[in-house]
Amino acid sequence: MNCDHCGMVQSAKNGKNGKSNGIATGNGFHRNGNDLPLFELPHKIVDLPSITVSFVSEAHIPTAKGCFRLRAYRDSSTNSEPIVLISGHLKPESTNVPVRVHDQCFTSEVIGSLKCDCKSQLDYAMDYMQRESPGMIIYLQQEGRGIGLANKILAYALQEHGLDTVEANVKLGFQEDERQYLCVPYILRDCGVNSIQLMTNNPRKIDRLKALGVDIVSRLSIVIPPNPHSKRYLDTKLTRMGHFLREESSFSLLNGVSKSSVSSSSNSPPAAPLPDLSDFVASKDRPPKEISKSHSEDTLNNGTINGVGIAKLN
Numbered sequence: 001m002n003c004d005h006c007g008m009v010q011s012a013k014n015g016k017n018g019k020s021n022g023i024a025t026g027n028g029f030h031r032n033g034n035d036l037p038l039f040e041l042p043h044k045i046v047d048l049p050s051i052t053v054s055f056v057s058e059a060h061i062p063t064a065k066g067c068f069r070l071r072a073y074r075d076s077s078t079n080s081e082p083i084v085l086i087s088g089h090l091k092p093e094s095t096n097v098p099v100r101v102h103d104q105c106f107t108s109e110v111i112g113s114l115k116c117d118c119k120s121q122l123d124y125a126m127d128y129m130q131r132e133s134p135g136m137i138i139y140l141q142q143e144g145r146g147i148g149l150a151n152k153i154l155a156y157a158l159q160e161h162g163l164d165t166v167e168a169n170v171k172l173g174f175q176e177d178e179r180q181y182l183c184v185p186y187i188l189r190d191c192g193v194n195s196i197q198l199m200t201n202n203p204r205k206i207d208r209l210k211a212l213g214v215d216i217v218s219r220l221s222i223v224i225p226p227n228p229h230s231k232r233y234l235d236t237k238l239t240r241m242g243h244f245l246r247e248e249s250s251f252s253l254l255n256g257v258s259k260s261s262v263s264s265s266s267n268s269p270p271a272a273p274l275p276d277l278s279d280f281v282a283s284k285d286r287p288p289k290e291i292s293k294s295h296s297e298d299t300l301n302n303g304t305i306n307g308v309g310i311a312k313l314n
């Protein structure tokens, strides 16, 4: 099927339920062969006391991975602009939709840093959503697990002196993870999505989204094989942040790439003693980015997902 807007061939022939995908008419309606409206853009502002998420606009974007419908929002609680990439056509009240909630990583996604798995995860998610459309990626501007780009580079500097990614955040006066996902339930509701299959390895992300009322039916694994530069970061995610990483590589499964073809030699940190960190600590004078705590993220539970498809740690 060709995308009406980009003329690109869509990799998913049909919706995953075997039903024909709708056709975007460009006026906010998507119609099927019977000319029935499938999806009407809500253009609504979802307002709660401390958060306003407003839809701004949408456009079709051709990419190397296929055509996505990009929906842009503004989130007043973080003063940021969440972007949603949608493959295929979502119907109102959709259930079990594959969703990736992805946080910005300038270093890997723009300049190609090999220190983390973020860009490979984004690539994997885009391929997956095309293949299993309809699906969506909610892209949030939360660089460096919410500490911002400059602070993330500070954290990298500390990691060059032996700290791991968690210790570096803490040394800088941040929590190990400053991200929040208040906008996600509103964006899902705005897109007509009632329940999701969440693509993540991060148990905290699952808990936080559940605490915000997101109906997560199952988890989709997204394990990228390490390279010599990312191995320590991935090890830390496994051992200190509890990520589900002891699984067969999702990347291998999707791309047919043998895991053994990716080097995983050790990337030990420099043995040099820790320098005087007063320069870094001085940055604490500049307070960490303020993050609204007025919502239920403070009342997180440690529950696990009720339902199918949760990969277990061995």
Ligand SMILES: Nc1nc2c(ncn2[C@@H]2O[C@H](COP(=O)(O)OP(=O)(O)OP(=O)(O)O)[C@@H](O)[C@H]2O)c(=O)[nH]1
Residues within 6 Å of the ligand: 101, 102, 103, 104, 105, 106, 116, 117, 118, 121, 142, 143, 144, 145, 146, 147, 152, 155, 156, 165, 169, 199, 200, 201, 202, 205, 222, 233, 237, 243
């Ligand atoms: N502070 C900090 N942030 C990092 C570092 N490396 C990557 N990031 C950021 O980490 C975020 C991605 O978080 P991850 O913990 O890798 O993965 P996740 O999103 O929690 O979990 P998955 O859903 O399984 O991918 C992005 O915002 C990156 O910019 C680092 O060393 N320090």
